[in-house]
Amino acid sequence: MSAHTTVAAGPEGSATTDHKQVLRALSGLLTVLFAAMLSSTVVSVALPQIIGSLNGTQSQFTWVVTATLLASTASTPIWGKLADLFSKKLLLQVSIAIFVVGSLGAGFSQSTGQLIAFRAVQGLGMGALQVLVQVVIAAMISPRERGRYNGYLGGVMAVSTVGGPLLGGLITDVSWLGWRWCFFIALPFTVVASFALARTLHLQDVRRPDTKVDYWGASLIAAGVSLLLLWVTFVDNSFAWLSWQTAAMVTGAVVLLGAAVWVESRVPEPVIPLHVIKRRDPALAIVASLAVGMAMFGGAVFLGQYFQIGRGYSPTEAGLLTMPMMAGVLVSSTVAGRLVSKTGKVKPAVVSGVIVLTLGFLGLSTIDHETPLVAVSVGMAAVGVGVGMSMQNLVLVLQNTVPLNELGAASGAITFFRSLGGTIGVSVLGAVLANTVSTKITEGLTRLGIEAGAGGGGSTLNIKALPAPVQEVVRTAYGDATGSIFLISALIATVGVIASLLLTPATLRDSVDLPGRATDD
The missing domain is CATH 1.10.287 (Helix Hairpins)
Incomplete structure (x- = not known):
């Protein structure tokens, strides 16, 4: 297969498509993926102020993130299976509509309860968009060529994750905008994506009325x-x-x-095909993805909180300070994607990525409220490089082993386990952080001669409403406690290292479907 030609195949069609046509189709897919990821990252830096504005607690802070991940995780296998049975284009349009409803509801929320509920709706749409974009790309492009296009995918991930926190901080700091625009900002991108998909994504519908979900x-x-x-x-x-x-x-x-x-x-027609995930390489890829998801989502989601509450920076400054991690994702995903396409070997990139990820978290496990920012930046950059090299390539490992008619379910399965890992990671590390912070605040207040609970430091993230001495106690507690959750993330990532080392050093195939199988259903 030439460098400028790929095969647009799938249940919907089998016509050859050149590089320019693939890029036109990718424009809408990557735009909608950008909108979904932006809606998550743009909120991360602003969450401390959002929860503080709504008088929420640390537990509710965690649940704003967990609700989105939980809804996304629980629905991902269903979306993946539906993609094998029905029109992928129609499913994309439905998921965009769900995402828009959730984003509008979250933006107009008047309490943390409403915010959590609409974030769950938003999560349904986000889960659908993430898996469906991967399924459509996989149906158009062979695994070996896909490594090259994963560079574009990684670029979108990096831009959304770099731009998201910066945009979230700016929106939160600008008084005439306010934090509600963190949820509205992705809506124009969804409109653009809808028009782009209508014009560029032309797939033949599949009708399988005899099949039950x-x-x-x-x-x-x-x-x-x-x-x-x-x-x-x-x-x-x-x-x-x-x-x-x-x-x-x-x-x-x-x-x-x-x-x-x-x-x-x-x-x-199982939602999660057990016969696929029981095989050696798919099972190892899933274990590694689950570990990477737990480490990445569980650890990275609290960085904005660390910079704002533990170090006293504004949301905009906190967004800028997370740039080393996002730059690492951008560079490593692009370089690794091209190397994988050139060599056809995916295992070296995965193994190297998970090892670097683990080392990055080990570095971040040493931070406290006085750690030099250079040291924090080095740890974040290593985490970003590890994520960029491993995450999408682990999806490739699984997709390389399944036939075309199981692509949606298999992609949904690995996305499900990665999201499950992220959801568990956020919940576990959030609980550990909340308990550690509570203990440190109690100790700090006792040293000041203040009875625990009297200062309000343990029950609210509205730091500005606290007396100055209590503010210092809370900031120190958050700054010193954050390192402990990164140590747990490093231990979790070690499981991913072991799983990736056990992968078979296979070569990615050049065909969209497994050799010997028909392209069409």
């Missing part, structure tokens, strides 16, 4: 994961580790997930 399996998976995450969020806070609540929630989650596995092993 496995809603039972999807519901059991969503219920089991949700119950597990609820337990992680509330344990050691609302109730003890050894309590009847823990027993009920953990047992319930295990039963629900066990029932989901039983259902998935028996239905003809």
Whole structure:
């Protein structure tokens, strides 16, 4: 296959498409992906002020993030499976509509409860957009050529993640805009993307009315994961580790997930294809993705909070300070993508990326409220490089092993486990951070001769409303406690290192479908 030619194949078609046509189709796909990712990153830096403005707590801060990830995670396998059965273009349009509704609702929220609810709706659309964009790209381009186009994908990820925090900080600091525009800002991009997709994405519809979607399996998976995450969020806070609540929630989650596995092993069209994820390389790729997701989402989501609350910077300054990590994603994803396409070897990029990611988190685990910013920047850059080299290439490992008619379900599966890892990571690390901060604040207030709770430092993120001595106690507590969650992230990432080392050193195929299989269904 030449450098300027690829195959636009899939359940929807099998015509050859040149490089320019692929780029035209990618324009709409990458624009809508940019909008989805921007809506997440633009909020990250602004969240401390958003929650403070709505008089929310640290637990609610975590749930604003967790609700989006949970909704995205629970729905991802369904979207992936639907992409194998129905029109990908129609599904994209539906997911854009869901995303718009969630964004508008979040922007007009009057309480943290409303914000969490609409962030969940937004998460449904975001989960759909993330997996559907990957599925459509995979249906157009062979795994080997896809490494090259993953550079564009990585560029969009980097620009949205770099621009998001900066834009979020600017919006929050400009009084005539306000934090609500953090949710409105992605809407113009969705409009542009809708028109671009209507003009450039021409796919033949697939009708498979005889096939039923496995809603039972999807519901059991969503219920089991949700119950597990609820337990992680509330344990050691609302109730003890050894309590009847823990027993009920953990047992319930295990039963629900066990029932989901039983259902998935028996239905003809499972949401998560067990026969795929049980194979060596797909299973290892999923384990590595889950670990990378836990480490990346769980650790990176609290960086904005560290810079603003732990170090006292404004939202705009906090956004600027996260640029080393985002620059690392941009450079490494582009370079690694081109190397993978040139050599056809994906394992070296994955292994190197996860090792660098682990080292980056180890570096960040040493930070406190007085760590030089240069040292923090080096750790963030290493994390960004690791993510850029490993995340999309782990998807390639799995997609390289499945036939075209299972591409959606397989892509949905690895995206599901990566999002699951991120959701668990945010919940676990958020709970660890909240408990550590609470302990340090109590100790700090005791040294000042203030009774714990009297200063209000443990129950609110509205730092400006606190007395000056209490502000200092809270800032020090957050600055010193953040390093502990990065140490946990490094330990989690180590699991990804082990899984990636065990991958088979396979060569990516040049065909869209597995050799010997028909392109069309």
